[in-house]
Amino acid sequence: MSKKFWETLPQGSVVLEAGSSAKFKTGGWRSMRPKWIEENCIQCMFCWMYCPDMSIKVTAEGKRAEFDYDYCKGCGICALECPGKKGKKAIVMEEEGK
Amino acid sequence: MGKIVAVTGNEACAQALKQINPDVCAAYPITPATDLMQRFSSFVNDGKVDTELVLVESEHSAMSACIGAAAAGGRVATATSSQGLALMWEMLYIAAGTRLPIIMPLVNRALSAPLNIHGDHSDGMGARDTGWIQIYSENAQEAYDNTIQAFRIAEHLDIRLPAMVCMDGFIVSHSIERVEYIDDADVKKFVGKFQAVHPLLDLDNPKSYGPLILTDLYHEYKRAQHEVMTKVPKVVLEVASDFEKMAGRKYGLFETYRLEDAEMAIVVMSSAAGTTKDIIDQYRDKGVKIGLLKPRIFRPFPYLEIADALKHVKAIAVLDRADSFGGYGPLFMEIAGSVMSMASKPAMINKIFGLGGRDYLPDQAEGVIDELIKVAQTGKVPAVKEYIGVKE
Known part of the structure; x- marks a missing residue:
């Protein structure tokens, strides 16, 4: 007898696949979008450290790269923490879709 | 085989936990369950477990x-009462929904307000819908035996649900009774080695507990949770059969007393039985x-089996040691659910008794039977729900 769909669910809703949250793209939740202004970036990596969603990409050389907009929810922590260069922020928040 | 001792219900449960030797116990003291875990903590301190x-x-x-600890892959137990259980409320659902076979003696006690430390079933009945298996015990022997059986039931690979083993606060938890202890080796063999399912400490197979599940799958998870509860009675009876072979004491989903040829029945749980x-x-x-039916497994409730045991009686009195204010007593509602399936329905009355540890005395039982005789003769029920043993 074939099992009903609900009988095939893992017991106790345990997620048995490691790292499966990568499949759940949360970028669509964003209303504010961070913008990286490379000329003001001092590569302090504060944004990478503070990002709660691991949405700051890093190059093979360990340098800050573009945002990963598939997962960035637009919380703005990176923009807040960014020290910038000579008073100019390297990350600014802009309204999504503008 | 075994050893006959004079102990309290709490002491007997602590002994059962000692013999089972769980991996983890996390506990906080609350009257009247304090003494149970205090005794168990002595076993920990003395290196007995x-x-x-x-x-x-x-x-x-x-x-x-x-x-x-249970998600990590351990055999886990705790104990509580009353306000302690109420404070656990949120986590009780999580333990059951996550299918973790945690064992918890619940020393039944009234709920505040007014503040009261004595025995009634308000706490257990409040946790009725949490998804825990609930087993009620009449005396210290049953509390001890049920604690041992609860591990086998909860940990069964078809079940994996948490279980409460209930006994009446003070009346059973603090009264010294004759109890027959089973030999340590027999208990150990009976309960068996703990089998972890999806343990977090299996580091080679990482996994996540407690995900967010919304409209897409929550309904299906609850359907699956209901299904597993329907499998519990069979396992309870299998475990009881094995237990009888070991200890010689017989258990079922409920107990009947002089019910086979009875025209009237009293349904009551725990020590009042x-x-x-x-x-x-x-x-x-x-x-x-007149006969008696004493439910042992309250969740899942064996509606059809109880209906079969009561089908020949003309009148039933259900005695509740808890109230649902604005409703009938919780046990009455379940028995009414059983009666619903009967072709010929008996008359039913509901008596609320013994709240906050008010003694349930022989004259109260006599009063119930006298009324039940009239109900059976006339088929008329003057009042469905009434308090008994109340100062008027």
Whole structure:
């Protein structure tokens, strides 16, 4: 007898696949979008450290790269923490879709 | 085989936990369950068990720690009462929904307000819908035996649900009774080695507990949770059969007493069943055909099996040691659910008794039977729900 769909669910809703949250793209939740202004970036990596969603990409050389907009929810922590260069922020928040 | 001792219900349960030697116990003291875990903590301190005892700052934390330890892959137990259980409320659902076989003696006690430390079933009945298996015990022997059986039931690979083993606060938890202990080796063999399912400490296979599940799958998870509860009665009876082979004491989903040829029945749980049986004997001597049904497994509730056991009676009195204000007593509602399936329905009355530890005395049982005789004769029920033993 074939099992009903609900009988095939893992017991106790345990997620048995490691790292499966990568499949759940949360970028669509964003209303504010961070913008990286490379000329003001001092590569302090504060944004990478503070990002709660691991949405700051890093190059093979360990340098800050573009945002990963598939997962960035637009919380703005990176923009807040960014020290910038000579008073100019390297990350600014802009309204999504503008 | 075994050893006969004079102990309290709490002491007997602590002994069962000692013989089972759980991996983790997280507990917070609350009257009247304090003494149970205090005794168990002595076993930990004296090196009689290998259990990791986690002393936490509240019952909410106690159940949280139990959930964590059970998810990690351990055999886990705790104990509580009343406000402690109420404070665990949120975590009780998580333990059951996550299918963690945690064992918890619940020393039944009234809920505040007004503040009261004595025995009634308000706490257990409040946790009725949490998804825990609930087993009620009449005396210290049953509390001990049920604790041992609860591990086998909860940990069964078809079940994996948490279980409460209930006994009446003070009346059973603090009264010294004759109890037959089973040999350590026999208990160990009976309970068997713990089999972890999806343990977090299996580091080669990482996994996540407690995901967010919304409209897409929550309904299906609850359907699956209902299904597993329907499998519990079969496992309870299998475990009871094995237990009888080991200890010689017989258990079922419920107990019947002089019910087979009865025209009337009293349904009551836990310690009050003992007093009621005595009074039934007195009425039987006078030729009154009265019997008793004592539910043992309250969740899942064996509706059809109980209906079958009660189908020949003309009148039923359901005695509740808890109230649902604005409703009938919780046990009455379940028995009404059983009666619903009967072709010929008996008349039913509901008596609320013994709240906050008010003694349930023989004259109360006599009063119930006298009324039941009239109900059976006339088929008329003057009032469905009434308080008994209340000062008027």
